[in-house]
Amino acid sequence: MALVEVRDVVKRYGPFEVLKGLSLEVEPHQVVCLIGPSGCGKSTLLRCINGLEPIQGGEIRLHGDRVSGPGVDVNALRRDVGIVFQSFNLFPHMTVLENVTLAPIRVRGVPKAEAEERAMTLLGRIGLDHKAREYPDRLSGGQQQRVAIVRALAMEPMVLLLDEITSALDPELVAEVLNIVRDLATDGMTMLLATHEMGFAREVASKICFLEGGVVHEEGPPERIFKEPASERTRAFLKRIIEAGRL
Amino acid sequence: MSVEAERAAAPAAPRKGLVAHEPCYDASARPPSVPVPPVGLSLGALATVLAVIAATFWAIAAVRRAMAAAAIESVLADALLYGFGALTLLLLLPATASVRAARRARAALPADLVAARVETAASRSAAGVAVGYAAAVLVVLGVAVFVIANDAAVAKTFVFLPLMRESFWLVFDAFWTNVYIFVIAEILVLIWGLVVAIARLIPGPAGQPIRLMATAYTDVFRGLPAIICIYLVGFGLPLTSLPLLGNWPPEWYAILALTLTYGAYVAEVYRAGIESVHPSQVAAARSLGLSFAQTLRFVVVPQAVRRIIPPLLNDFISLQKDTALVNVIGAIDAFNQAKIVASNHFNLSSVTTVAFLFVLITIPQARFVDRLIERDQRRTRAGSG
Numbered sequence: 001m002a003l004v005e006v007r008d009v010v011k012r013y014g015p016f017e018v019l020k021g022l023s024l025e026v027e028p029h030q031v032v033c034l035i036g037p038s039g040c041g042k043s044t045l046l047r048c049i050n051g052l053e054p055i056q057g058g059e060i061r062l063h064g065d066r067v068s069g070p071g072v073d074v075n076a077l078r079r080d081v082g083i084v085f086q087s088f089n090l091f092p093h094m095t096v097l098e099n100v101t102l103a104p105i106r107v108r109g110v111p112k113a114e115a116e117e118r119a120m121t122l123l124g125r126i127g128l129d130h131k132a133r134e135y136p137d138r139l140s141g142g143q144q145q146r147v148a149i150v151r152a153l154a155m156e157p158m159v160l161l162l163d164e165i166t167s168a169l170d171p172e173l174v175a176e177v178l179n180i181v182r183d184l185a186t187d188g189m190t191m192l193l194a195t196h197e198m199g200f201a202r203e204v205a206s207k208i209c210f211l212e213g214g215v216v217h218e219e220g221p222p223e224r225i226f227k228e229p230a231s232e233r234t235r236a237f238l239k240r241i242i243e244a245g246r247l
Numbered sequence: 248m249s250v251e252a253e254r255a256a257a258p259a260a261p262r263k264g265l266v267a268h269e270p271c272y273d274a275s276a277r278p279p280s281v282p283v284p285p286v287g288l289s290l291g292a293l294a295t296v297l298a299v300i301a302a303t304f305w306a307i308a309a310v311r312r313a314m315a316a317a318a319i320e321s322v323l324a325d326a327l328l329y330g331f332g333a334l335t336l337l338l339l340l341p342a343t344a345s346v347r348a349a350r351r352a353r354a355a356l357p358a359d360l361v362a363a364r365v366e367t368a369a370s371r372s373a374a375g376v377a378v379g380y381a382a383a384v385l386v387v388l389g390v391a392v393f394v395i396a397n398d399a400a401v402a403k404t405f406v407f408l409p410l411m412r413e414s415f416w417l418v419f420d421a422f423w424t425n426v427y428i429f430v431i432a433e434i435l436v437l438i439w440g441l442v443v444a445i446a447r448l449i450p451g452p453a454g455q456p457i458r459l460m461a462t463a464y465t466d467v468f469r470g471l472p473a474i475i476c477i478y479l480v481g482f483g484l485p486l487t488s489l490p491l492l493g494n495w496p497p498e499w500y501a502i503l504a505l506t507l508t509y510g511a512y513v514a515e516v517y518r519a520g521i522e523s524v525h526p527s528q529v530a531a532a533r534s535l536g537l538s539f540a541q542t543l544r545f546v547v548v549p550q551a552v553r554r555i556i557p558p559l560l561n562d563f564i565s566l567q568k569d570t571a572l573v574n575v576i577g578a579i580d581a582f583n584q585a586k587i588v589a590s591n592h593f594n595l596s597s598v599t600t601v602a603f604l605f606v607l608i609t610i611p612q613a614r615f616v617d618r619l620i621e622r623d624q625r626r627t628r629a630g631s632g
Contacts, residue, residue: 050534078536089531093549102545103535155535 001064003028003190004049004159009068010057011044018044020214021058026159026192031185033201033222034194036211037237042194043086045211046161049192050083063158079107082152083161086168088144090136090151096123097132100151108155115154122150126180142173149180160184162193198241202226210234279360282367284352285374289345292374292381296342299381299388303335306388313395319408335384338377345373407596414588414597421584422604425570428498428580432505432570433563439506440513445543447518461514468511473504474572480504481576497578501570509566516558520551553623560616564609571605 002025011019018041026032034042047053049060051067051074060068067077090099100119104110110118123129126146128139136144145165152160162181166174178200184191185204195201201208201222208225210218210233218231229235307328314320352366394401446461468476481500484492495503524547532542574583581601588597 047530052530052534074533075536075538078534083534085527085531087527089527091528091531091546091550093553103537106541106545107536151535 002026002061003030003063004192005061005064006045006049006058007061008058009045009048009055009060011041011048011053012056018214019048019055022211022215023058024209024216024219026190027206028190029188030206031191031193031204032207032209033205034192034209034211035196035198035201035237036217040211041214042211043163046083046163046192046194050081050161051077052083075107079155080158081161082155082157082159083163084145084148084152084165086164088136088141088148088168090144090148092136095133095135096128096139096147099136099147100154103151104154119150119154122153123147126150140173141169142176145169145173145177146180149177149184153184159190159192162191162195164194164196166195166197196241196246198226198238198246210237212237281357281360282352282364284349284356284363284367285345285370286349286353289342289349289370289374292345292377293342295381296338296377299384300335300338302388303332303384306391307332310391310395313399313402317399317402331387338381338384341373341377341380345370345377348373404595405599407594410588410592410594410596411600414585415600417588418581418585418597418600419604421579422581422601424498424573424578424580425567425582426608428501428505428570428573428578429563429567432502432509432566435502435506436509436513436562436566439510440517441548443510443514444517444521447514448521450539465511465514468508469515471508473508473569474575476508477501477504477572478575480507481573481578497573497576500576501573501578505566505569508569509562512562512565513559516555516562517551519558520555521547523554524550556616556619560612564612567608568605571601 004024004026006022006024008021008023009019010017010021022041022045024032024045034045036042044053048055048068049062051072055068058068059066062077062080066072090096091102094102097116097119100122101112101115104115104118105112120129120132123132126149128143128146128150131139131143131147136147139147145168149160149162149165165181166177169177174197178197181191181193181200182204193201203222205222207219208222209216210225210229210231212233218225218229218234220230225234226238229238310328311320311325314324348366348370352363352370355363355366357363394406443461443464446457447465449457477500480503481497484500485494487493521543528546528550529542532546533539537545570580571582573580574586577583581604582598585597585601589595
């Protein structure tokens with residue numbers, strides 16, 4: 001059974017339809033990369049799966065349990081589905097350690113000492129334990145994004161959604177963030193990521209989904225999608241990416 | 248092949264007309280700008296300064312005559328007056344410096360353009376400093392002349408020292424009533440304003456009636472003049488003889504009325520602060536599984552409070568000043584006490600004491616908040632700060 005099942009999801013902002021009956025599956029331990037032009041609905045899809053945006057049609061299932069529509073405990077859903085944003089969104093008035101321990105303490109009810117110990121272990125893994133008492137504004141973009149990943153991981157989610165997490169970073173900081181994602185993939189974390197880093201997608205993805213026009217236009221293993229895309233539109237998109245020097 | 252070699256080997260690309268023509272590098276076509284030494288300006292500044300110094304010593308003489316007439320002359324006062332006069336002589340420094348720099352600039356032309364520019368700029372800025380300070384001195388002189396005009400009528404009416412000394416403790420003790428009212432009211436306003444602000448932000452259809460009530464409350468009490476609110480509450484509630492609200496001391500009614508009025512303002516300040524926290528912060532908090540209330544408590548309100556301290560302080564200073572309005576319901580605050588003294592002596596000096604007291608308590612508050620903001624920025628902002 002797929003861990004995340006997205007079936008015929010429709011999402012509208014007023015009269016503007018972003019997702020037009022989109023379907024997608026993520027198996028456990030899979031890394032699924034969403035690629036596609038700006039405005040194709042990659043971020044919107046991730047926000048819908050996390051329950052940050054209500055959907056107007058179709059359904060989303062997590063581990064077989066329906067998590068979209070009325071009556072769903074979105075707080076419970078979000079405990080199991082972590083999301084990392086393009087703009088980090090760390091809490092500026094809290095130290096790194098407080099950022100990471102806030103949700104475990106307040107949502108999961110983990111004792112403070114235990115949460116901090118776990119947070120320090122995680123921060124140690126990404127080499128930022130010496131920054132635990134600093135405020136986010138003192139960290140570089142790459143460091144902030146790594147903390148944001150750890151903040152999501154501290155809730156021990158079943159699946160991690162990554163929304164263009166390197167797009168706001170200076171080029172030389174991208175690698176340190178991608179390395180963590182690579183490590184997570186090796187550790188077997190199930191991930192669904194929207195990205196413009198095609199080289200990275202090609203390397204870590206189990207499956208590539210090309211989104212266009214509010215649906216998954218083409219999907220398949222990275223070797224096939226990047227080498228011999230079946231659809232003309234996928235080809236055109238990849239050609240533009242290559243022209244921009246991104247692949 | 249290296250990138251450079253590749254570029255060199257590639258055939259020249261056809262020009263597309265983005266660069267219209269070769270830029271003009273000819274120095275003679277772009278002559279350097281020649282500065283105009285501000286001789287007139289610097290001489291004007293010098294003349295202004297001399298006139299102001301003359302006026303200062305004339306005013307000092309006038310003030311001393313007035314003090315002699317009031318029999319309050321003293322060595323200390325003389326020292327202060329002449330000290331001020333001596334300070335105005337310092338105006339000559341920038342004025343003469345400006346004149347000299349202007350002359351040097353003229354001497355440097357046309358041989359040394361750079362030196363002429365430097366001296367011209369120095370002359371202009373020195374002239375500016377001289378005129379600016381001279382204008383400030385002129386304002387001080389104006390105030391002094393106003394105070395001693397017509398046989399020191401202003402001074403006697405507003406700052407008649409014997410009466411101020413005599414009534415000071417009476418007024419000062421009554422000022423505690425103002426302090427009592429605004430301290431309690433500020434605490435209540437902080438709590439009440441936050442309650443109203445959150446009531447206006449409760450989401451969903453269930454929150455609709457609460458939102459409407461909160462909106463109606465802020466609309467009414469922001470529009471209602473504080474003095475009318477105090478009047479209605481302070482005289483109205485006792486008339487109702489209600490069991491719990493009917494017989495409070497007037498100070499309590501004042502606190503209630505001011506809390507109602509300023510609660511509306513402060514609720515709006517809170518709301519602006521809460522809405523200024525970027526929605527992505529809420530998204531991040533909610534995505535971690537925090538509930539709406541937890542998100543407000545741990546993420547939104549702490550950030551909002553930091554931002555609203557300056558506008559909040561403005562409202563508090565305003566509230567403190569409005570405690571003087573409680574005299575309309577007969578509470579004996581500093582202003583009311585001073586008015587009694589004033590009408591007994593037919594002199595407003597005791598009211599001036601109240602004015603001083605109000606100004607005196609607001610200044611340290613403003614400085615305190617400046618420091619709070621600075622400290623917070625040092626703590627959370629990047630850099631060595």
